[in-house]
Each structure stands twice: as C-alpha cells, then as structure tokens.
Amino acid sequence: MAGKNCVAIAGDTRFGVRNQTVALDSNRIFKINNRTLFGMTGLNTDILTLRESFKFQMNLYNLEEEREISPKTFAHNVAQTLYSKRFGPYFITPIIAGLEGEDYTPFLCATDLIGAMEFPKSFVVAGTGEESLMGVCETFYKENMEPEELFEVVSQCLLAAVDRDALSGWGSVVHVLTKDGITTKRLRTRKD
Amino acid sequence: MDSLVGFVGKNYVLIAGDTNAGRSIMRLKDDFDKLVPIDSHKILAKSGEIGDGNQFCNLIIRNVSLYRIRNETELTTKSVAHYTRRQLATAIRKNPYSVNLLLGGYDKKDQKGSLYYLDYLGSSKKINYGAQGYAALFVGSILDRFWKEDLDFEDGLELMKKCLREVEKRLIIGTRCFLIKMINSDGISVVEKVMINSKNKNEIEEEN
Secondary structure, three states: OEOOOEEEEEEEOOEEEOOEEEEOOOOOEEEEEOOEEEEEEEOHHHHHHHHHHHHHHHHHHHHHHOOOOOHHHHHHHHHHHHHOOOOOOOOEEEEEEEEEOOOOEEEEEEEOOOOOEEOOOOOOOOOOOHHHHHHHHHHHOOOOOOHHHHHHHHHHHHHHHHHHOOOOOOOEEEEEEEOOEEEEEEEOOOOO | OOEEEEEEEOOEEEEEEEOOEEEOOEEEEOOOOOEEEEEOOEEEEEEEOHHHHHHHHHHHHHHHHHHHHHHOOOOOHHHHHHHHHHHHHHHHOOOOOOEEEEEEEEEOOOOEEEEEEEOOOOOEEEEOEEEEEOHHHHHHHHHHHHOOOOOOHHHHHHHHHHHHHHHHHHOOOOOOEEEEEEEEOOEEEEEEEEEOOOOOHHHHHHHO
C-alpha cells in the first residue's frame, strides 16, 4: 500500500503444502535495494528460484551501471523474466513496492504469473487471500497516509484477510519503506 | 508410504526413517536404510520413488565430494541444501525426481545442527523439526507440543520414540521398524533400530 512518500508491504509467513503447514517463518518479501521491496506469493520453489535469479541480476546491474535500480525498472525486469517463461510459467504473483525518483514518489506494481503489469496508485494485493485483502484494503485505504498510520492500516488489512483465508496466517511481517529506511515489524496472527 | 521424522537438539540432529521399501501393495525389503550419509556430518533422508531416490542421492553425494576434492573444504549444511534445492528445481520442469527429502547436518564452524525440508518441486525450508510423508500428519502436532529449543539427547530420543510410536500405531500402512540416526560433532551414528509393536502388552503398559 502507498502512503505519503512511503510504501508498506505486509505478508504472512506460513509455508504449507496444501492443507498441511510445514513452517511458520518463511519470508517472502525481499529487499532489492534501499528504494525497492519485492514480495512474491505462490509456489515456494519458484519464489526461491526467482529470488536467487533477481539477486543475481541486481548484483550484475549494480556492478555494470554503478547505481541502484529504480523500482519501475525492476518491475519491468520482473515482468520480462516472467514472460520469458510464457508457456511454462513460474507460478507466482509478485508485488513490487518502492519509492521512485528524487522526491520519493510511492511506486506500486503487481503482475500476474506471466508478467502483465498494473500500476495502481493505492494498493496491490496477491495470494490465496487476495479477494479478502482487496475488500478490506479498499475500505481502509486513505490517500496520503503518514508512515505510522500506513503501518496500522496495512497491518489491520492483512490481519483481517488472513483470518478469513484458511491457507494464510501463522504469523506475518510488515515492512514500511520511507526515505529514512525500512522498518520491519512482526505481527501475531491467528495460528490456524 | 515412507515416513521420515527429524528434529534439531542441543548440538545434534536426530533423524529417523522407516525401513520399509515397497512398491504398490508389496513390501520388497524391510531393512532398507533411507538415511543416506552425504559426507561425514550430513544425512540426506529420502522418501518417494526408490530409483529416483538412489539416483538423486548419488548425484548429490558425488558432487559434494567433488567440491571437497577441488576446493579442499567441506560444504556447510546450508550450502548443500541450497545445491540440492537447485538440482530439484531445475529438474522439476525437465526430468523430475520424485523424492522428498530431509537434510540434516552438523556444522563444526557454528557448532550447531540444522535441518532442511526439501520437496520434489524444489521447495526448501530450514526447520527445527519436521517430517515427510504420512508421518507428517501425525507427528507435526506432537512435535509442536513437545519440541523445545536445545533438547538433551535423552529427551530428544524419548521424543523421537514418542513420534514413531504414534506413526506405528495410527498409520494404516504397517511400518513397525524404524532406524534412528544422530549427527553431532563426532559425525553420524546409528542410535537405534527400533521395532515398535503397539500391540505388545509391555508397550501398552509402558504407555500408561
């Protein structure tokens, strides 16, 4: 979700196989650089593979360009990587959140599993609970929220949505990205 | 059909697997060791297709050996898990290995044991305790309840037997015999080959 010169990403930390929970501390939100956060939901193996792939590409980018990638460019990179597997896709739904440019404009992008991008101004959702998330985000979202308020809203949205979705939950993590850095907090959710 | 259970204790990792090798309804072998040593301080516990398990474990063992010979240094458990995961992930869309694994290892540098859950798709997760196969359905909640950080070896063994007792009792497919191995700073050792018979009167009395 986007706020006033800040963005937040929240996700749950359950790793499960269909209805069986395997681990409670799997991290699906990754820091690309100080301006970009990248979250993925979907098949764990593809999440790990793509995490490694993007880490490699970003390291190479940093070395070649001698600068950090902007969120928008990264989003396009993600879309291209996913489309390159158009007929044998990675089964993930990525979300990119970042602060673009000199004046730290919030940037949000969500794509589907083959890289069709959308750039909403308010919020993006993904995962097995995405319909619940969509509803509750729509209700609680306001424009120009300060970081503290943004954190509250994002947390409550996630908590509400994972309570309704059987496959989500078992802990969650919220990252708030401002020009001063990333704040990370863990929330307790229902453990069922 | 295969059951693998593992957890991390105080400076050791305990892994147990049943010793059945079967194909469809037939039990081919009842002394089959599924806990394969990769090097002196790591075990790859395999479950799933027997052939795929053999081939894949061979692949990992030989490549880990090659790394050690080339670079004169042992790989950490995390690195082996990473490498194994990568092999599974690249294979899944080409020539899938139908194996689910538990990788347990002890690292001399950190002086800690670690356990990784790897499945046939290439998912990987570092866990404190877990299981593969039908055992996971029974044993998950037992371990949730009784596993603690830094369990002594005796307590750990008792917990493992509790888990295996439950698997033997409730899993309809007969798995009486389990092999328990431990990895600690001295390496891999076979702890016990347990024959569990819940019909045994003594066993029931012990439960009480």
